[in-house]
Amino acid sequence: MTAATVSRALSDHPEISAKTKAIVKETAQRLDYKANRIASSLRSGKTNVIGVLIPTAENAFFGSVIHGITNLASKHGYSVLIHECDELYELEVKGIQTFIGARVDGIIASLSRNTLDYEHFLDVKRRNIPLVFFDRVPNLDIPSVVIDGFNGSFWATQHLIDQGYKRIAHISGPLYINTFNDRFRGYEAALKANNIALDKNLIYNGNISIESGMEGTRQLLELPEPPDAIFVAEDFTALGILKQLKISKINVPEQFGVFGFCNDMFSEHTTPSLSTMDQQTVLMGQEAFKLLNRIIENGNEESSSRIVVTPLPVIRESSLKKNY
Amino acid sequence: MTAATVSRALSDHPEISAKTKAIVKETAQRLDYKANRIASSLRSGKTNVIGVLIPTAENAFFGSVIHGITNLASKHGYSVLIHECDELYELEVKGIQTFIGARVDGIIASLSRNTLDYEHFLDVKRRNIPLVFFDRVPNLDIPSVVIDGFNGSFWATQHLIDQGYKRIAHISGPLYINTFNDRFRGYEAALKANNIALDKNLIYNGNISIESGMEGTRQLLELPEPPDAIFVAEDFTALGILKQLKISKINVPEQFGVFGFCNDMFSEHTTPSLSTMDQQTVLMGQEAFKLLNRIIENGNEESSSRIVVTPLPVIRESSLKKNY
DNA sequence: CTGAAAGCGCTTACAG
DNA sequence: CTGAAAGCGCTTACAG
Incomplete structure (x- = not known):
């Protein structure tokens, strides 16, 4: 029996007899033979490996997305190479080069925070390697999966209005990132839809951190006409808001409403618990x-x-004024 | 110029002239040439890929460990194949088989919750593939990285005693898992070191969940002589304890102390904030x-x-009786 | 310092 | 239904 026959038997080639297949498979099992996928990749031109490029695995959001990817990938016979860029442009480029060298069958990527040049991704396109972005996507004509931040934010803002809050502020993430810009526009649109004039003083530019939530809240509270609710683009920032409101002895949700975005691990466990939009990370x-x-x-x-x-609203305590 | 020369020039072979190297490298750059690592792996017998097997990426602990691994791996020229087993024995075996097929240079693994048979790992040893376990390790003579749960738990229990708590209970994780058994033994040893008799009624077997923390606390509070502190083997369970104590209107830390283990994302943000042992996941x-x-x-x-x-104590509010 | 040749372990078009 | 032969794209011992 030749290597060719063994190869065909193991891959269930239709022209091989059932008897031969049985013998080959039994023997392979007994000898604990595992085909060398490196050799088969070289010959067949298909590696059955995809590359996943993320900013960092030390973040529940990306961990959860990875979970969604690897699970399905494994079911479809793909292995997953993972590369973290640590929010660094240089490591992002290096990751893409590694993937190209490894001849992955496809790449799934989310941009680092400060990637402005897309040459490495254009290189991927030039080589006809399938490429999909998620969440943080570039302004390129490349397939992608994104969260509907606009409508999610519209919904959240409308909810605060419906609960009876009168002056709704917004603490944003960095607005040059599409994700956060969408959320700002959703907030803006909801105000307009309710004939509420946009007050520039009620908008604070945060940077995705507890500290910016606290600082933003402090500044907003010092306004001549302070807000009585905040829609915030991200949950860590929301946590900072809740902390500052507690320090300022303002009761949530009776006197002040807070609505976040992300549904992070901790959001369910704050006091009061945080109303927020779930990003459906696994689904993503x-x-x-x-x-x-x-x-x-x-x-x-x-x-x-x-x-x-579509993000899913998770209504918890921090936005339910009507209960009081 | 032959392929051999190009290969040698790109890998900085000492016998190649500086001039040739320069020409080759410039040309490679211009033509956007990236060596096929599949072919080089096949020939050299080294893939520069390691496999990492984890129960799930949808968990801050494992995400953080992955972060520690990939960062260093990348610096040392390794790519990382990741495989999640979703706490299922079958998928764990499948992951190992995939890694063997991919001819990884080494494997880092943490056991699924219900792995009792180690045949797949013995197979790895038989093939002389380097293998390292972390956190959830088997009872095999295989290199591993673990957290010092015994001493960490001893320290935490001692801290509660030092703060003046008199009856210290323990809510454990599943005790057949070494990790949790170590923590129970550390608690036990600290009591003994302080001449406190172990009271079996003060030990509740939890299962790493908010619910078991709540239920355990409820049962402990109903005891004729209820505890005034709990050392708990894990932070989600600790969260349940805090919730139940709030419901039962027991003040933490004045009337009741709580000390956890893990230092999860949310532990800093509970009310009161949770004292706990940091697992140093990235370091791991x-x-x-x-x-x-x-x-x-x-x-x-x-x-x-x-x-x-060595785990690091993170003292927050939930265990500081002496402040009152 | 560079080249010619073999070979890593598979797969696949071709032949029978 | 099975075999013989070529070849995927590198690396490396050997030769010069």
């Missing part, structure tokens, strides 16, 4: 893999497709 | 990679080495 990972898999199988026809994941 | 990942790397480089001489990471 799954959608990213499904999209990549479709592109790998069908070629680049869906090059400009964009999957929009 | 780094140590695991360093150990693996040493074994890859020096062969299996350190086959029974065990790295013990």
Whole structure:
């Protein structure tokens, strides 16, 4: 029996007899033989490996997306190479180069915080390696999976209005990042839809941190006409808001409403518990893999497709004025 | 110029002239040439890939360890294949098989919750693939990185005693898992060191969940002689304890002390904030990679080495009776 | 200092 | 239904 026959038997080639297959498989099992996927990749041109590039795994959001990706990938016979760039442009480029060298069948990526140059991703396109972005996506015509920050923020702001809050402020994330800009625009649109004039004083530019939530809240409270609610673009910042309100002895939600965005691990456990928009992170990972898999199988026809994941409102204590 | 020369020039082979190297490198850059690592792996017998097997990435602990591993791995020229087993034995076996097929240079693994059979890991040893365990380790003579749960728990219990708490209960994790058994024994030893008799009624077997923390606390409070403090093996359970104490209107830390273990994301942000032992997760990942790397480089001489990471106490509000 | 040749372990078109 | 042969793209011992 030749190597060719063994190879065909193990991959269930239709022209091999059932008897031969049985013998080969039994023997392979007995000898604990595991085909060398490196050799098979070299010959077949398919590695069955995808690369996943993320800013950092030390963050529940990305961990959860990874979970969504690897689970599905494994079911479809793919292994996952992971590369963290630590929010550094240089490491992001290095990660892409590693993936290219490894001849991955496709790449799923989320941009580092300070990536402004996309040359490394254009290189990927030039080599016809399927590429999908999620969450932090570039302004390029490349398939991606994003959260519907606009409508989610519209919903949250409307909810605060419906609960009877009158002056609703916004603490944003860095507005040059699309994700946070969308949330700001959703807030803005909800005010307009309710004929509430946008007051520039009620907008504080935060930077995704507890500290900026505290500082923003302090500044907003010192206004001649302070707000009585805040819609905030991210939950760590929301935590800072809750901390500062506690320090300032302002009762949430009776006197002041807070609505976040992300539904982080801790959001359920703050006092009071935080109303927020759940990002459906696992679903996001799954959608990213499904999209990549479709592109790998069908070629680049869906090059400009964009999957929009709807965030789910999670109403907890911090926004329920009407209960009082 | 032949492929051989190009190969040597790109890998800085000492016998190649500086001039040739310069030409080759410039040309490679211009043509955007990236060596095929698949082919080089096949020929050289080294893939420069390590496999990391974890129960789930949807958990801050493992995400953080991954962070520690990938960072160092990348610096040492390794890529990381990741495989989640979702706490399922079958997927754990599948992950190991995938790693073997991919001919990884080494494996870092943490056991699934219900792995009792180690045949797949013995297979790895038989093939002489370097293997390191972390956190959840099997009873095998295989290198590993673990947290010093015994001494950490001793320290925490002693701290509660020093703060003046008199009857200190323990809510454990599943005691058949070494990690949690160590913590129970540390608690036990601290009592003994202080001549406090172990009261079996003060020990509740939890299962790493908010619910078990609440239920355990309820039962402990109903005791004829209820405790006035709890050392708990894990922070989610601690969260349940805090919730139940709030419901039962018992003030922490004045009337009742709570000390956890893990230092999860949320532990800093509970009310009151939770005193706990930090597991140094990133350090754990780094140590695991360093150990693996040493074994890859020096062969299996350190086959029974065990790295013990010291947990760091993080004293917050929930255990500071003396402040009152 | 560089080249020619073999070979890593598979897969696959071609032949029978 | 199975075999013989070529080849994927590198690396490396050997030769010069």
